[in-house]
Amino acid sequence: xxxxxxxxxxxxxxxxxxxxxATSRRRFLVGAGVxxxxxxxxxxxxxxxPSQPASGDALVVVFLRGGADGLSLTPxxxxxxxxxxRPTIALLPPGSGPGSALPLDTASSANAVFPTGIxxxxxxxxxxxxIHDTLxxxxxxxxxxxxxxxxxxxxxxxxxxxxxxxxxxxxxSSVRTGWLNRMLSAQGGSAQVPAISSSYxxxxxxxxxxxxxxxxxxxxxxxxxxxxxxxxxxxLQSMYSSSSGSIGVAGTEVLSVVSTLDQLDPDAGxxxxxxxxxxxxxxxxxxxxxxxxxxxxxxxxxxWDHHGNLGAPGDPDGPLHKRAAGLAQGLxxxxxxxxxxxxxxxxxxxVITEFGRTIHENGSQGTDHGRAATVFAMGGGIQGGVFxxxxxxxIEDDPDDSDLSVMTDFRKPVSEILxxxxxxxxxxxxxxxxxxxxxxxxx
Numbered sequence: 001x002x003x004x005x006x007x008x009x010x011x012x013x014x015x016x017x018x019x020x021x022a023t024s025r026r027r028f029l030v031g032a033g034v035x036x037x038x039x040x041x042x043x044x045x046x047x048x049x050p051s052q053p054a055s056g057d058a059l060v061v062v063f064l065r066g067g068a069d070g071l072s073l074t075p076x077x078x079x080x081x082x083x084x085x086r087p088t089i090a091l092l093p094p095g096s097g098p099g100s101a102l103p104l105d106t107a108s109s110a111n112a113v114f115p116t117g118i119x120x121x122x123x124x125x126x127x128x129x130x131i132h133d134t135l136x137x138x139x140x141x142x143x144x145x146x147x148x149x150x151x152x153x154x155x156x157x158x159x160x161x162x163x164x165x166x167x168x169x170x171x172x173s174s175v176r177t178g179w180l181n182r183m184l185s186a187q188g189g190s191a192q193v194p195a196i197s198s199s200y201x202x203x204x205x206x207x208x209x210x211x212x213x214x215x216x217x218x219x220x221x222x223x224x225x226x227x228x229x230x231x232x233x234x235x236l237q238s239m240y241s242s243s244s245g246s247i248g249v250a251g252t253e254v255l256s257v258v259s260t261l262d263q264l265d266p267d268a269g270x271x272x273x274x275x276x277x278x279x280x281x282x283x284x285x286x287x288x289x290x291x292x293x294x295x296x297x298x299x300x301x302x303x304w305d306h307h308g309n310l311g312a313p314g315d316p317d318g319p320l321h322k323r324a325a326g327l328a329q330g331l332x333x334x335x336x337x338x339x340x341x342x343x344x345x346x347x348x349x350x351v352i353t354e355f356g357r358t359i360h361e362n363g364s365q366g367t368d369h370g371r372a373a374t375v376f377a378m379g380g381g382i383q384g385g386v387f388x389x390x391x392x393x394x395i396e397d398d399p400d401d402s403d404l405s406v407m408t409d410f411r412k413p414v415s416e417i418l419x420x421x422x423x424x425x426x427x428x429x430x431x432x433x434x435x436x437x438x439x440x441x442x443x
Contacts (some may be wrong), residue, residue: 011235016045042109055346056423057381060297060334061180061205062268063167063260064327065351066304067159070374071395071404072320072358074122074145077101081395089367090311094123099313101125102132104143104386111139113385115439121391126314127324130332139384140335141343142440144413146372148355148406153430157369159305162354167204169411170430180296181208182427183418191293192260198280198299205298213257213294218266218283222258233259236426239266251313254311264290270340272333277301277326281334288338289348301327304353327351333377345380348421352410359395370405375413380422381442388438413440 075091076082083090094103095271102124106112122145124132135141154171156162165171168181184194195212197203206212215221226232233255240251268286272278280299287294302325310316331349338344352375357367387409388408395404411431418424419433420441426433 020098026313047155050109051351056295057346057379057421058295058297059180059183059417060284060299060347062327062331062349062351063163063203063298063300064207064304065159065163065302066302066306066353067162067355067357067369068323068353068373069306069320069357070145070147070306070312070372071359071367072310072354073125073324074104074130074143074374075101075125075393076121076395077123077144078121079393079395082359085395087361088312088365089310089361091125097314099126099315101442102129102136108132109137109139109384111384112136113383113439115387116390118386118388118391122386125321125324127321128328130325130328131335132328134332135335135378136384140290140378140380140382142382142387142409143374143385143415143439144377144387144410144440145391146356146404146407147375147410147413148372150406150409155371157355157371158370159354164204166352166354166410167207168227169414171426172430175429177208178203179203179414179427180205180298181210183422183424184208184210184212184296185426186424187295187422189293191295191336193287193292193294194200194258194297195284196284196287196294196298198283198297198378203298203300206296211253213259215283215287218261218264218286222262224361241413247389259275260292261287270333270337272337273326273329275326277330278333281330282337285334285337285343301330306366307368308366311362314363331378339380342380344393348377348379348381348417350414351376351378356404370403372406373410375408375410377413377417377440379421382417383442384441385439413438416441 049261067344071082072091077091077093078412091101092099096099103120104123105120131141134269149171150441151166154165156165167178168175181194193213194210197207197214198216199214200216202214206319223229223233236251237255240248243251264286266286269282272282284297285298306319310320315321335344338347353373356370360372362368411428412434415426415428415433416437418427
């Protein structure tokens, strides 16, 4: 078998094949797409390592694909209008028995702040207790309800369009790169692996001139399919090193990354929940500590499109309950792992989704595509609390969108994180950062 390489001027993801579980670490086939301008491999940079602190946080973006229901993840439990709109799926106020929301107030976290006075207005889904007990209690979890793009820029309820807008940070057709890639470009510098997508596809978040690679599974990453893997690797290395032009540079670069990641131990560190999400987060933690210069990572956690049978409050078998539990368990393991050696002080995790859901439940005890969604930020440099504009006393249909209004442009908290924790200015061409910060980051 032979290695294949392609170029695409629109995308900068370097996509490598996966190593078969039954093969040795050097039996492999690589399918690589090397795109954008080839960059020389520079010195390895350390990120998220207390012994070699970086100049800015590494940023991990978790994308909840399918449109996660913010009114379930962070329910405004105290409002009668919320319970009226969702007679069978609304969560109950804290302490009301099974299906009760977890409190987000000063009593549950002395380290949290509520800049707009929404102390105790919204709660957290009970399945998310793993991070409520740690990150929230420690003042390291920021929750921003009702986020999205303003109506003036987008009213879409299409998964594909909304995902693209959130990943590019704009609904403008002139914006073709991802905001995470623009962040990397603004940082400059050279690293062997500046960004990875722990997914089976290249995300628009990382689309742009700064290179990134897809690593769906670190344990299966590399070249495979050869009887003599070492000889095949040496042959490819010789072939590309003697080639002139971009193909030779790109091929050498890919093989260098393969060799580097092949040396990492995917089982290092603490145990994580089983399943793709936990495995991806564990891989990211290993790479963050590996001194390869990782500055940005993306991971998907899908299946949030609950049009029917969302699940009654307190039902552990409900689809949303199980997804929320999986999210919280994975994030708890990841943050506990990073906190064990102080690495969490140099990592910020951002959890986003393409849109929220409708206020009213439908006839199938589910919810349909909406607009406003909840954004979560967590890490050692995050100031815990509930942020954004005052939550309305009455949850009612927006006159233009027949849905919960977008109260906070999602680029506002992201811009603050990039400015204060990553050291990068505005990367959103169609957005002007607010003069008054939200206060979701620590110095």
